[in-house]
Every structure is written in structure tokens, then in C-alpha cells.
Amino acid sequence: MRRLTVAQALVAFLAQQWSERDGQRRRLIPACFGIFGHGNVAGLGEALAGAAAAGVDLPYRLCRNEQGMVHTASAYARMTDRLSTLACTTSIGPGATNLVTGAAGATINRLPVLLLPGDIFATRPANPVLQELEDSRSYDVSVTDALRPVSRYWDRINRPEQLPAALLAAMRVLTDPVETGAVTLALPQDVQAEAYDWPEELFAERTWHVPRPRPDDGAVQRAARIVTAARRPVVVAGGGVIYSGATEALRGFVERHGVPVVETQAGKGALPHDHPLSLGAVGVTGTAAANEVAAHADVVIGVGTRYSDFTTASGTLFGDARFVNLNITGFDAAKLSGVQVVGDARESLAALGAACDGWASEPAYRAGAADLRDRWTAVVDRARHADPGARPTQAAVIGAVNDAAGPRDVVVCAAGSMPGDLHKLWRSTDPKAYHVEYGYSCMGYEIAGGIGVRLAAPDREVFVLVGDGSYLMLPSELVTAVAEGVKLVVVLVDNQGFASIGRLSESVGAQRLGTAYQDREGAPLPVDLGANAASLGAEVLRVTTMAELRAALDAAKASDRTTVVHVKTDPREAGPDGGAWWDVPVAEVSTTAEAQAARSGYETGRKARRTHLHP
Ligand SMILES: Cc1ncc(C[n+]2csc(CCOP(=O)(O)OP(=O)(O)O)c2C)c(N)n1
């Protein structure tokens, strides 16, 4: 028996957790991020300090905003293919509720994060404690309940005895590729400090084996019958391809069977951009080549994709296709009435490939796809081009960052107009080098996520592309990057507001209301984001021409300091369009001509929606 507080036991336990896949072991939770307050400083704070003093390897890192630290943990998990993540400790009240947005992002993106919010006293000696919600209908309600719907496992440790089983359940969910997402253990502040006699085995080294489930034979045979009858097959590669490490298996499958590949945001980089069968981004933010091939496909092989509305163009992209879905979760495999091949992506591709032995698509079909691909390549070349003396367009900024980044360097982005342009214009060379969070598309992810990426892959340079709107949501994590010595190159694309939502607003008849940063008279704001970044400890380079941008990117890359390259662009300049539709319902009745016109366009657009109900 070991007598420790609940918080001390938790820390001792976390330091002994490992994950293993394909014989490779790594620490499951190698570090803890946090912000202390009265809800965790005496419990987890004391425990982490004591552990550090005793030489336990669970370093603590201070972040500036709880939401940011969950993004950091998510990004870390994504970079490590979900085999490792970070713990996040918070105080009670606002510290805890600041986790909610990050937790939703992690769960939606199917990424493990371990959240340890403090909670109100379990013993209720003198309620309400500072920051307690105090629900008059039940003293059992706390703000941490807000984390329940966004967590894949949620528990509150009201008694020390509850901790061991909760810890094991939490680790299981974190490492289960089917269930993974945010895991929350709410820790009442009195219970954190309470001592208990723990069985020694609780602190033994423990390895969580991440399985590669093989798909059912019958399902593979059913899928193979459909695939081998296809004349115009296409693979939709999602994030699952990358998390499973299935990129080589995918390449082998499509090369043997002659199947073009289109990629979702999370799946971008599944094939290198210059692979002859790579048609690039698909869907609303997709390339014209990918969307054309997807629209005419008779069989769609979805691998590790959630089929979000951005991928399916809100149900309008695919025609009368049959779907064969390889996915680790039955939930995703069943989408679009697909044949469900439930299993690990790498294993499933191998099994399906074997079952389709000898079959390949017609060469003429592949040649047609290659032709579309070449035409799109020319569109990208034109969009990315700008003369050295010219003011950079957003597409040219993306091109310059792509040129400056080495083949393994990582681009990070999340919200605004850049994810769409990146999806279409970025040329990815490595499965981990394109890191756009587009499940939650959460403004503020960019810098915090960049920290997680760099911590997980210190040998890769990290280029964070962030819009001015996203930057203003969470610039505080620049301080964390500086303090922790996590070097980032941040390219701050400043177009004085929301280019993306401005454009969307105009297209739905909302007249760009509230989408530009300006004062009540419509004049530009006296706001200097470069000065803001400098005040937070970053090196700042301001650029006005393409030549200056390229020089600044090189200097930022060579520097060992976090550097913000501040570039101003025009919000009305849009990148090339891949021609797909997105469902954003427009007012059915309105007094404005703009909204009426938008509504009629909307009604035409939605006529193309299909429900895929193939039995
Ligand atoms: C936290 C959050 N709030 C609101 C939104 C909705 N939204 C999506 S993009 C965007 C504007 C982003 O502005 P900016 O970062 O400057 O990028 P730009 O559109 O100018 O490229 C908004 C408000 C969001 N995605 N996330």
C-alpha cells in the first residue's frame, strides 16, 4: 500500500502509462499542461511539484488559456497518430469551462486529450465555494457537467476509492481508436488533497496496446464484389489513413488497381501531391479535378473519413455511386449506406486489395483523371504566382510558405478562408506535414496547435498560418511558445476582418454585416497586430511585397526564436474555386433584394442534393 493524496496518486499513475502499436512503445501522457487556481493548486499543483522534486518524469508546462492547452494537446495527439497526448489541469469554474471548446474540437476530430478540471467540494462543507454554479434544483450539478457531451469518457472522482477504475477507463478510451476523444476526470478540490492507501499495482508500469482490428471476411468479399465491378472508382482518403499509418498501404492499393485518390482536410498528404493518382482536395474546398472525378464515380471507397458536409458538398457531390467504407468505427463505415468494412485502415486496405486481386480500372479512365489533374496543376501555378515587387495575395502567401517549408515541415491552420485555399493550393509531401484542423475549424487553434505539433515533432519546422480574426481569438499562446522555447514561424495574414465570413455573408444576402474590422464610421481600426505580437515576446517581421515575404520566411526559418511574419492582404481577393456547393440556408422570406436573390440561388443549389440509400 502507498499512502498518497488522490492528486499524487493520479500523477504517479500517469507517469507509468505507455502506449504500444506495431511494437513501438511511447509514453501515453508525457507532460501536463495547466493553469492553477484554488481548484487545483493544492491538489494537482502540490502533486506535480512533489513529483518533479522526486525526479518523476511528468513535466509541467504553463499555458495562458485553458482552451489553448486543449488545442495543444489535440495537435500533439494528431502528430503522434493518437498514440500519445497531454494532460490538462485546470482550476474550478471558468478554468474548467474554458476547456469545453477545446474538448469539443478534440472529440470531433477523434483525438485523445486528457482533461483534469478541478471541481467543487465533494463534501460541501461551506457552499457555495468561489466560482460554484449553485444550481437550486440540485447541489450535484457543477459547471464541469458542461464537459459531458463533448467527452467520450467523463467521470467525477467524489471518493478516492473511485479513482483506480476511473483511471483505467480513461486510459482505455484514450487509446481506443474507435472511441477516442476528450476524456474528462473532474476532480473536486477537497478530494484531490485527500489521502488514501493505494494498492502498489496501481503504480506499476502499464502498456496500452493499440490494436489493428482486421475486418470481417464477409464484409471484405461484399466490398470486393462492388469494387471489382467499378468502372470509375475513386478513393476518398480521410484522416484515418494517416492515423493508421496506412499511407503506404493506400499507395500500394491504388497503384495496383488504378484508383485515383481525393483527400479530405484531415487526409491531405495521404498521397504525395505529385503522385500520378493524386487529385488532391475534395469537396467544398476541393480541386476541380477531384470534384469532377468524385461526381462521376460509380464506386467511392472511403478510407478513414467521416464524410463531413465539406467532403460531400452537403450531399451534392457524389452521383449515383455505391460506397465502400473502410473505417475503424462502424458509425462512420455505415454512412451513405456504404458497405461497412470495419477495421484498421492499413489492415482493411490489405484485405480489400487481396480480395480485388487482378482487377484494375481502365487505363482510359485513369488518363482522363490525369488530364484533369494537370489542368488543376496549372490553375494552382497561376494562383500562387506573384511578381517579387507585388503585394502578396493570400494564394501567393500560401505558395511562398509552401516553397519555404522543407518536405517534412508542418503547416498548421484551422479557420477562416485559409483552410479552403490551403486544401486546394498546398502541395503536400509528407503525411504529417499538412495539419489543418477542419473538424471543428476553431478560431484560435492555430498558434496553440502549432505548439503541440512542434512539441511532438521538434525536428520539424512549424509554419502557423493564422488570419487576423483567429489571431485575435487566442494570441496569448504566443507567450507560451516563447516561454517554453517552442519555436514557431507564425504567418499572420491580416485582411482587416473576416474574409471568409464576409464572402459567405454576401452570398447569403447578409451584406457583409459585421465582418470587417472597422470603427462605427467604417474607418480602419488603429490596431497594430505586429506590435501586439512583439509585445508578447515574438520577433516580428513586417512585409509588403512578395520579395520581402520570401526573405522574411527564410529569416524566420533560420532564427531560433518564435517569429511572426505580418503580411497584409486584400479580403476581397479569393483563391480559385473547385466548383462544389455548401449548404448554408438562406432566408426564405426577406425584404432585401440581396437575400431574395441569394434564396433563389440556394433553392437551385440544394436541388442537387442526393440521399444515398442503396440497399
Ligand atoms: C471560435 C470560432 N468562432 C467563430 C467562428 C466562425 N468563423 C469562421 S471563419 C471566421 C473569420 C475568421 O477570420 P480570420 O481569421 O481573419 O480569417 P479570414 O476569414 O479573414 O481568412 C469566423 C468568425 C469559428 N470558426 N470559430
Ligand SMILES: [Mg+2]
Ligand atoms: Mg481576416
